[in-house]
Amino acid sequence: MTATRLRDLAVIAVTAAVAAWLLIRTFYGTVPPISPFAGASLYPxxxxxxxxxxxxxxxxxxxxxxxxxxxxxxxxxxxxxxxAKAAALVGAAAAGVWAGVLVHLVPLRGVLRAASEDLPGVVVGAVAGVVTVGAALWVEHCCRTPDEPGDDPAPS
Structure with a gap:
């Protein structure tokens, strides 16, 4: 297993953001209100x-x-x-989804009261995704074996 690459996480996040933006743009009128608890599920x-x-x-x-x-x-x-690797992928996808919703809601916050009421929940979710990715990458880093002092090749 190799370490998670930031590039892979960015591709997942951008893909999820675009998909979420397209879906929320089409179906926002049928979506129930977004509470801050909706996005907080990744904090635990x-x-x-x-x-x-x-x-x-x-x-x-x-x-x-x-x-x-x-x-x-x-x-x-x-x-x-x-x-940690699985959590990083899930966190990137969640951050991307919430970012896609956020991109749709920010311009509407002054026009639709529902959009301004949904913003705190969306921000909580986006931050939770980013925090989960950070924690997961840190755990991956912690799982690396420590360098042994005698393992370094002799300088040439």
Missing amino acids: VAVVLVVVGVVVRSRLRSRRIGPGPGQLHPITVARAAAL
């Missing part, structure tokens, strides 16, 4: 990711990785990295 995911990152990082730094008691199993670290 980001909190869990931060906790996982702290645990993995502390165990890797203290070299407590292994199958024994009090150690973090290597498979658990690999699972944390896979979880």
Whole structure:
């Protein structure tokens, strides 16, 4: 498994934003009101990711990785990295969707009262997506093995 590339996340976010913008532009009149709780669902995911990152990082730094008691199993670290990669993709898609809705609502906020009432929920959702991506990328970084002092090739 390779590290998540920012370019891939940007492509997902832009694709989701365009799709959401096209859909919301067409169906905004039938969409129920958007509450701040609608977009807040990714905040608990980001909190869990931060906790996982702290645990993995502390165990890797203290070299407590292994199958024994009090150690973090290597498979658990690999699972944390896979979880982080999946969360980064979901966060990018969610941020893109909320950004697409935001692009539609900002020009309408002075014209439609519903648009101005929906803006806080949309902003909460967009920020939640970005925060989730940040937390996921940090967990991926924490899952990297520390560099061993003797692994560097001799300078030529």
